[in-house]
Amino acid sequence: MTDSHHQEEWRESLESAKDIVIDSIAETMDLYGVTRSVGTLYGTMYVEGDMTLDEMREKLGMSKPSMSTGVRKLQEFNVVKKTHRRGKRKQTYVAEKDFFRFFTNFFTQQWEREVRTNLSAIESAREQLDMLIQSEEAEASIKEEAREIQRILSQSMKYYKWLGRLVEAMETGELFQYIPIEEDDQER
Amino acid sequence: MTDSHHQEEWRESLESAKDIVIDSIAETMDLYGVTRSVGTLYGTMYVEGDMTLDEMREKLGMSKPSMSTGVRKLQEFNVVKKTHRRGKRKQTYVAEKDFFRFFTNFFTQQWEREVRTNLSAIESAREQLDMLIQSEEAEASIKEEAREIQRILSQSMKYYKWLGRLVEAMETGELFQYIPIEEDDQER
DNA sequence: CAATTTGTTAAATATTTTCTTCACAGTCTC
DNA sequence: GAGACTGTGAAGAAAATATTTAACAAATTG
Numbered sequence: 001m002t003d004s005h006h007q008e009e010w011r012e013s014l015e016s017a018k019d020i021v022i023d024s025i026a027e028t029m030d031l032y033g034v035t036r037s038v039g040t041l042y043g044t045m046y047v048e049g050d051m052t053l054d055e056m057r058e059k060l061g062m063s064k065p066s067m068s069t070g071v072r073k074l075q076e077f078n079v080v081k082k083t084h085r086r087g088k089r090k091q092t093y094v095a096e097k098d099f100f101r102f103f104t105n106f107f108t109q110q111w112e113r114e115v116r117t118n119l120s121a122i123e124s125a126r127e128q129l130d131m132l133i134q135s136e137e138a139e140a141s142i143k144e145e146a147r148e149i150q151r152i153l154s155q156s157m158k159y160y161k162w163l164g165r166l167v168e169a170m171e172t173g174e175l176f177q178y179i180p181i182e183e184d185d186q187e188r
Numbered sequence: 189m190t191d192s193h194h195q196e197e198w199r200e201s202l203e204s205a206k207d208i209v210i211d212s213i214a215e216t217m218d219l220y221g222v223t224r225s226v227g228t229l230y231g232t233m234y235v236e237g238d239m240t241l242d243e244m245r246e247k248l249g250m251s252k253p254s255m256s257t258g259v260r261k262l263q264e265f266n267v268v269k270k271t272h273r274r275g276k277r278k279q280t281y282v283a284e285k286d287f288f289r290f291f292t293n294f295f296t297q298q299w300e301r302e303v304r305t306n307l308s309a310i311e312s313a314r315e316q317l318d319m320l321i322q323s324e325e326a327e328a329s330i331k332e333e334a335r336e337i338q339r340i341l342s343q344s345m346k347y348y349k350w351l352g353r354l355v356e357a358m359e360t361g362e363l364f365q366y367i368p369i370e371e372d373d374q375e376r
Numbered sequence: 377c378a379a380t381t382t383g384t385t386a387a388a389t390a391t392t393t394t395c396t397t398c399a400c401a402g403t404c405t406c
Numbered sequence: 407g408a409g410a411c412t413g414t415g416a417a418g419a420a421a422a423t424a425t426t427t428a429a430c431a432a433a434t435t436g
């Protein structure tokens with residue numbers, strides 16, 4: 001076993017290559033408002049395949065509750081799912097490896113929520129403004145400002161409707177007809 | 189002035205309508221990884237129009253350095269710009285009111301960065317893995333794992349290229365041909 | 377059914393981030 | 407150019423978030 005030391009080096013080289021990928025994924029997710037350590041967790045699952053909580057804990061050197069909550073967040077974002085290894089008792093989790101699906105799952109979820117939240121806010125605001133505008137007593141200057149807000153809101157409604165359409169186009173895959181996925185130039 | 193009290197109430201009603209809108213915008217931006225108070229700042233500028241730092245400070249009841257850094261962040265996201273009121277000394281800032289432009293500016297910037305970061309990470313990782321695979325000494329099992337990572341990476345490259353295309357389609361406005369902006373049903 | 381093991385909750389702790397106060401540099405005004 | 411004002415940087419305080427330890431409930435095994 002004279003070259004066992006060398007093998008260790010190669011192993012390390014492999015791991016460091018993985019880490020480069022993991023870190024850049026984590027940085028991206030950080031950009032998306034996902035905490036860095038949760039991003040690292042996703043990245044790790046992405047390169048390592050399905051894992052149990054204990055494997056994650058060991059790999060990342062963190063506590064198990066951290067892994068548990070981290071995994072839950074990732075599940076909320078629809079980018080990690082439960083699986084099971086046959087015969088095994090421990091629960092395993094698997095990361096979405098297809099970034100196209102990651103993209104659609106993640107943003108669909110986010111944008112749907114945006115649309116819901118804001119449309120309902122606009123509705124409430126409009127009711128209140130309508131009341132104000134129709135009242136006899138309110139001052140003209142206040143009414144005018146209310147009408148101005150109304151105009152802004154009706155502009156923004158266009159946007160939320162459009163965003164809803166975009167989500168739809170992502171869910172149906174329609175978007176990928178418009179902006180197609182290019183195949184690899186060469187096989188590797 | 190018997191009904192001055194009533195006017196106050198209408199004024200409050202108007203402000204609370206604004207607040208509903210501001211809060212839902214802030215929540216959305218929170219979703220996007222923008223801090224809640226910065227989101228509130230944007231929302232305020234959105235409904236109030238252009239503002240000076242002091243006006244913001246007063247409106248939000250926060251310190252001026254906070255406003256300063258908040259505005260800077262929003263400028264980094266390309267959703268707020270400097271303006272000036274003619275004759276006035278104080279600098280004013282104006283929020284992007286067109287959500288379509290907000291959307292394109294914000295995500296274009298974010299996704300471009302994602303593509304850059306990850307493509308360069310993939311490049312480094314690939315080099316390292318190539319070395320490993322081509323080496324004489326490295327164990328077969330390690331080489332096999334390296335090749336597996338290579339496969340994953342070349343899959344993900346497709347995605348980043350696609351994302352780059354999407355950004356392009358947003359910048360050129362092409363996307364809005366595929367997913368058109370619907371006009372209002374009725375004028376308000 | 378007792379004994380282990382797994383995943384999660386709750387409370388305490390640590391860390392990071394945000395915000396404010398204070399200080400200062402650059403600009404405009406007179 | 408003195409004085410006043412605007413915007414930003416730095417340091418410290420405050421608040422929010424993330425992480426861990428400890429305890430527990432549910433499930434599985436023998």
